[in-house]
Each structure stands twice: as C-alpha cells, then as structure tokens.
Amino acid sequence: MAMLGSDPQDMAELISKLATAIDQIQSAMGTLDSKAQSVRWEGPDAKRFKGSQWPQSKQQLNRVVADLNEVKVLVTRQKSEQENASA
Template sequence: MAMWGADIAQLKDLGTKLQAGSAEIEKQKNMLARALQSTDWKGPDADKFRSEWEGQHANALAKVAQALEEAGKHASRNATQQEEASR
C-alpha cells in the first residue's frame, strides 16, 4: 500500500523559506522604490518609467510576494495537519 504525505520537517522548512522569500521580495521592492524616488531624473522618460514602476512593476512584485506568503502559510498548515494526523 502506498503512503501519501510529506516529511513534516521538510514541509515546515519549505513554508518558512517561502515566507522568507516573500519578505525578501518586499524588502527589495521597497529598496528599489526608494532608489527611484531619490534619483534626480526629470522629463518624460522619467515620468513614464515612474508611472510604469508604480502601475506595473511594483504591483507585480507585490503579487509575487503575496503568493509566496500564502504558499508558505499553506505548506505550514499542511505540515501541522500531517503532524496532528500522525499522532
């Protein structure tokens, strides 16, 4: 009979790493936003770039960070559930 499940410690570790990846993306997104704000750059190209950053790029990074956070929580919940089922 086949066993289904996961190594609980590895699954917890995966959850932690996914959430850490989320935090790192948020940190980098914020650092890049600050760098862009502090860059002395004027004109239509600067306006277009800043608009694209705010409207597209920063939002895309935020969505990836949110997805990683949720995936990390899901993996951690699965590990907890499997641990409880094993008792």
C-alpha cells in the same frame, strides 16, 4: 506501498524558504522604491517610469508576495494536519 502525506521537517524547511523569499522580495522592493522615487532623472522617460512603469512593477511584485504568502499558509496548514494525523 507508497507513502501518503508528507515529512513535516521538509515542509518546515519549505515554509522557512518561502518566508525568506518573501522577506527578500519586500526588502528589495523597498530599496528600489526608495531609489526610484529619489533618483535625479527628468523628462518624459522619467515621468513614464515613475508614473506608470515602476508602479506597475511594484504591483506585480506585491502580487508575487501575496501568492507566496498564500502558499506559505497552505503549506503551514498541511504540515499541521500531517503532524496531527501522525500523532
């Protein structure tokens, strides 16, 4: 018979990996944002990059972070439900 449910220990590891990935993306984004704002670069390419390209990239990265947070919340809830069902 196939097992239904999940291994809470495996889920805890997944939650930890998701949290680490979120932190790494946010940290990298902060570092890149700081440098993008302070880089000595003038001209139309710089204006386009600083005015639209980089902000669009930040928006996409923020969406990735939000999506990963949603997954983390879902996995955390499922882990809790599995532990309660197994108790």
